[in-house]
Amino acid sequence: PDQQQLILIVGAGQAGAELAFALRQTGSTARIVIVGDEPFAPYQRPPLSKSYLAGKVDLAALYVKPKEAYDTANIELRTAVRAEHVDRSAKVVRLSDGSTMLYDKLVFATGGRPRPLQAKGVQDAPRLGNLHYLRTVGDVDRIHRQFQPGFRMVLIGGGYVGLEVAAAAREHGMHVTVLEAMPRVLARVTVPEISAFYERVHREAGVEIRTSAVVSSIVTDESGDAVTAIVCSDGSTTPADVVVVGIGLLPNTELAERSGLEVKDGIVVDELTRTADPDVLAIGDCTRHPNVMYGRHVRLESVPNALEQARTAAATLCGQHRPHHAVPWFWSDQFDLKLQMVGLADGHDRLVLRGSTSTRSFSAFYMKEGRVIAADAVNRPQDFMIAKRLVAQQSMVDPSRLADESQPLKTLASAPPV
Ligand code: FAD
Numbered sequence: 396p397d398q399q400q401l402i403l404i405v406g407a408g409q410a411g412a413e414l415a416f417a418l419r420q421t422g423s424t425a426r427i428v429i430v431g432d433e434p435f436a437p438y439q440r441p442p443l444s445k446s447y448l449a450g451k452v453d454l455a456a457l458y459v460k461p462k463e464a465y466d467t468a469n470i471e472l473r474t475a476v477r478a479e480h481v482d483r484s485a486k487v488v489r490l491s492d493g494s495t496m497l498y499d500k501l502v503f504a505t506g507g508r509p510r511p512l513q514a515k516g517v518q519d520a521p522r523l524g525n526l527h528y529l530r531t532v533g534d535v536d537r538i539h540r541q542f543q544p545g546f547r548m549v550l551i552g553g554g555y556v557g558l559e560v561a562a563a564a565r566e567h568g569m570h571v572t573v574l575e576a577m578p579r580v581l582a583r584v585t586v587p588e589i590s591a592f593y594e595r596v597h598r599e600a601g602v603e604i605r606t607s608a609v610v611s612s613i614v615t616d617e618s619g620d621a622v623t624a625i626v627c628s629d630g631s632t633t634p635a636d637v638v639v640v641g642i643g644l645l646p647n648t649e650l651a652e653r654s655g656l657e658v659k660d661g662i663v664v665d666e667l668t669r670t671a672d673p674d675v676l677a678i679g680d681c682t683r684h685p686n687v688m689y690g691r692h693v694r695l696e697s698v699p700n701a702l703e704q705a706r707t708a709a710a711t712l713c714g715q716h717r718p719h720h721a722v723p724w725f726w727s728d729q730f731d732l733k734l735q736m737v738g739l740a741d742g743h744d745r746l747v748l749r750g751s752t753s754t755r756s757f758s759a760f761y762m763k764e765g766r767v768i769a770a771d772a773v774n775r776p777q778d779f780m781i782a783k784r785l786v787a788q789q790s791m792v793d794p795s796r797l798a799d800e801s802q803p804l805k806t807l808a809s810a811p812p813v
Pocket residue numbers: 405406407408409410411430431432433439440441442443444476477478479504505506507529530531556647650678679680681695696697698699701724725726727728
């Protein structure tokens with residue numbers, strides 16, 4: 396009976412692709428169709444601001460699965476086509492090529508798009524050839540034309556994407572300035588100690604970091620087709636040959652919202668990735684979902700979350716119960732530094748450092764009421780492995796032992812709660 400079922404996945408990103416293959420692994424014999432508006436097969440985005448930007452890997456290395464794998468698994472992949480309208484009562488989706496598709500189950504895996512820069516002059520100059528965002532392979536391919544040693548690059552936004560691009564550009568011999576509106580970089584995602592560490596590392600590498608720098612307008616050349624400088628609200632002007640804006644993500648929720656589904660900065664789903672419509676699910680960056688560990692709803696922008704929700708959705712669609720319980724984690728590569736983070740630190744009442752932020756290898760543990768709720772590890776993969784366990788178990792540990800490097804972390808993870 397399953398034979399006639401059609402599972403339609405809207406969005407050919409990492410979540411969508413993982414779901415399609417996970418469905419086959421779980422034994423689904425449904426017809427599986429993925430539609431994606433980019434011209435490529437699903438690919439991994441993290442290298443876009445790292446090795447792909449640096450020219451160290453090509454597009455083929457980014458694909459989630461080789462193209463043949465879709466045929467082998469009997470997954471229909473339709474690229475360069477957009478889902479434009481969803482009618483949930485008729486269970487039909489209209490696509491940008493004019494065709495329609497009837498579905499039995501529909502999954503939104505629509506991800507997000509860059510938050511647009513609001514600054515005087517940007518809206519008047521839609522053709523700016525050297526002002527870029529960074530979400531897609533297409534974006535990076537455009538940046539590459541101006542990714543030249545000696546060029547002046549200005550990053551608007553000192554979040555992970557901005558800092559990763561800054562590192563790659565600096566290593567490529569560019570002059571790099573980061574303009575961050577908040578008083579410190581990474582303010583949205585980490586504590587002042589870690590922000591200070593990254594600001595120092597970037598400055599030592601020759602990146603100019605300017606905080607509390609609120610961009611107010613852009614200056615263009617006579618043709619109006621290129622930015623020549625960025626102006627901040629304090630009147631300062633930063634000349635630029637190329638500008639990359641990394642100021643956050645807007646989840647692609649409009650299609651779901653117009654179909655009448657609940658949206659709150661993310662398509663609202665439960666721990667089984669279901670919306671209120673039993674035939675419609677949503678996964679990945681576009682969702683707001685419950686996190687059991689933290690007792691609240693979150694929207695996460697990370698590959699591990701996209702993969703985890705995809706596996707949960709595959710189970711749900713196959714009639715299995717596999718709630719999505721994963722502890723959030725994330726990573727970022729800048730220069731020689733591998734940062735790995737686990738858990739959500741907000742609400743912590745104590746920060747414990749293991750090692751020193753004056754070196755290039757240390758860990759930070761975030762505690763709340765004596766329990767480890769999150770951790771960051773810089774160039775400490777072993778600490779990170781154990782930190783994942785401590786966070787997953789919300790272990791009670793003695794902070795002085797956590798800070799004491801003569802005490803192996805392993806013994807803390809296995810110690811009975813104090
Ligand atoms: P997406 O990858 O955004 O895929 C959604 C797809 O759906 C897109 O192709 C979109 O165009 C398409 N789509 C949207 N609407 C429609 C429609 N109506 N019809 C058809 N198609 C549609 N995460 C980490 O964990 N670690 C990292 O180091 C890291 N680095 C990153 C660096 C960069 C530069 C970026 C941009 C992201 C990074 N991320 C990182 C985040 C990670 O890439 C995302 O969390 C992940 O890609 C989410 O997958 P997704 O499938 O939910 O969404």
